[in-house]
Amino acid sequence: MWGMACSRPVLGVFLLILACLAQPLPALPQGGPAGPTPETTANPDVLALGKLLQQMQAQLQELNSEVRSLKQQQAQAQSESTELRQELQATRSQLLALSGQPAPTSTPQTTPPAAAPQGSIENRLEKLEESQQLVEEKTAEQSQTKVESSSKYRLRLSGIVLFNLYSDRGSVDNQDFPQLATPRGLLSSDGTFGGSLRQSQIGLQGFGPIIAGARTSAQVQFDFAGGFPEAPNGESYGIMRLRTGTVRFDWDKTSIIVGQDTLFISPIAPTSIATLAVPAFAYSGNLWSWAPQLRVEHHFTVSDHSSLLLQGGILDALSGEAPPSEYYRSPTWGERSGQPAYATRLAWTQSVHGHDITFGAGGYYDRQNWGYTRSIDAWAGTVDLTLPLGNRFEFTSEFFRGRAIGGLGGGIAQTALWNEDFINSSTEVYGLDAIGGWTQLKFKATSKLQFNGAFGIDNPYAGDLRQFGGSQTYYPTPLAKNQTELANFLYQPKSDIVFSLEYRRIRTYPLDISANTANIIDMSVGYIF
Numbered sequence: 001m002w003g004m005a006c007s008r009p010v011l012g013v014f015l016l017i018l019a020c021l022a023q024p025l026p027a028l029p030q031g032g033p034a035g036p037t038p039e040t041t042a043n044p045d046v047l048a049l050g051k052l053l054q055q056m057q058a059q060l061q062e063l064n065s066e067v068r069s070l071k072q073q074q075a076q077a078q079s080e081s082t083e084l085r086q087e088l089q090a091t092r093s094q095l096l097a098l099s100g101q102p103a104p105t106s107t108p109q110t111t112p113p114a115a116a117p118q119g120s121i122e123n124r125l126e127k128l129e130e131s132q133q134l135v136e137e138k139t140a141e142q143s144q145t146k147v148e149s150s151s152k153y154r155l156r157l158s159g160i161v162l163f164n165l166y167s168d169r170g171s172v173d174n175q176d177f178p179q180l181a182t183p184r185g186l187l188s189s190d191g192t193f194g195g196s197l198r199q200s201q202i203g204l205q206g207f208g209p210i211i212a213g214a215r216t217s218a219q220v221q222f223d224f225a226g227g228f229p230e231a232p233n234g235e236s237y238g239i240m241r242l243r244t245g246t247v248r249f250d251w252d253k254t255s256i257i258v259g260q261d262t263l264f265i266s267p268i269a270p271t272s273i274a275t276l277a278v279p280a281f282a283y284s285g286n287l288w289s290w291a292p293q294l295r296v297e298h299h300f301t302v303s304d305h306s307s308l309l310l311q312g313g314i315l316d317a318l319s320g321e322a323p324p325s326e327y328y329r330s331p332t333w334g335e336r337s338g339q340p341a342y343a344t345r346l347a348w349t350q351s352v353h354g355h356d357i358t359f360g361a362g363g364y365y366d367r368q369n370w371g372y373t374r375s376i377d378a379w380a381g382t383v384d385l386t387l388p389l390g391n392r393f394e395f396t397s398e399f400f401r402g403r404a405i406g407g408l409g410g411g412i413a414q415t416a417l418w419n420e421d422f423i424n425s426s427t428e429v430y431g432l433d434a435i436g437g438w439t440q441l442k443f444k445a446t447s448k449l450q451f452n453g454a455f456g457i458d459n460p461y462a463g464d465l466r467q468f469g470g471s472q473t474y475y476p477t478p479l480a481k482n483q484t485e486l487a488n489f490l491y492q493p494k495s496d497i498v499f500s501l502e503y504r505r506i507r508t509y510p511l512d513i514s515a516n517t518a519n520i521i522d523m524s525v526g527y528i529f
Helices: 002-021 044-099 118-145 462-467
Strands: 155-169 192-196 201-211 214-223 241-250 254-261 291-303 306-315 341-352 355-369 375-389 393-403 416-418 429-431 433-444 449-460 479-494 497-510 516-528
Touching: 291 341, 306 355, 341 375, 375 429, 416 462, 449 462, 462 479
Parallel strands: none
Antiparallel strands: 155 192, 155 201, 155 516, 201 214, 214 241, 241 254, 254 291, 291 306, 306 341, 341 355, 355 375, 375 393, 393 433, 416 429, 433 449, 449 479, 479 497, 497 516
């Protein structure tokens, strides 16, 4: 750009010199140049040529000044271009950090880049300005969706607004998300109808710094199924309840997780959004608990398509009893033993035609102290299977066998038995044996529509229940079996909205009494954010 500007004055000067040279010079006197004469000094052409040379000298000085100014402008333009590149790179890095993607690493240049043509600097600046404007617009868009926090690291808000509209035929333990069928009371009706938002959930997830090579993060999740306030129509005012909250340290193949989390020896559950407050088939063969724990996970690569996952940790030894006070924290029977619960799981995963087959086996142990030196060894063994059947079908299943695992939902939440007065120091306490499990078949009609059918059963040993008259139970009589069947479909037209219709049949068997039966139809609409 500056080269073209300075070429015009130079060309003008060159033409002016040619014009001057073309003028006829004054004739010299014969005899040679003996010296100037008054005629020669007074020649107007010579005077004009001198003035012309002075003008040319002034123009050359002005031209040099313009050239220096253009060079300064070029240096300033290059500096501004470098600053724009740096700002653009910094903004791109900020966008990558906001989206959770790793920033690209730049490789040092071994040779200096070739100088760009001077005429293209203006075009490059225009492109940089356009890119900068685009980056600023994207940054503004990200800022609108970013959750503010006191930390400089990213915070993500998530959850689901879930509306359940249900109709029950029979008597159940909980209208919103029933798990047991109960006997009909004197004032029971032939059926109930209602709606609820108590199963809606809110979660926060934070992404922290790299510590010792580990990516750090934390999450906490709540719902509104924690009970009802003592107020008119309090059934519609769910109380917020803590579900899970963990802090994670994730390396490439190893993770450390601390906090309150799901039961990792029972990692899967039937597909249902009609019972999000507790996992589907809880107390019908699906072990579950939100237990404070510390666990370690490590992945082993067996081959290109096969891997092993080893999990192990300690958990709070929950034994299933209700807190004796609404305000004061008392130790559970498991915590009274002075040691945590121990759990481990080993899972093998094999990829076949793009689908993962997973088979896992887990174990659990804790020692419970029921007072007067009465101890129970609680234990459980679990197996789980996820088996794709082509592109459209999937079979999942889970089974358990254990003793005194009411704190994990096993034995229909019944843990211990005794045959005499519990507060008598000579009364022996026994752990209740139980076995159970569930299976599900999923049909993926399309990427947005799926159908599920499942069956589950929890079967405490009836012989144990008959042998001992007393038990840790919240039911009028001990429960010998609980089984549930369900069929549903989930339709998700967009990633943020889901519709579901589900039919569930629950049959609960009190000891030596005919079964209580309930049929439930649930329509759910959820908005995921």
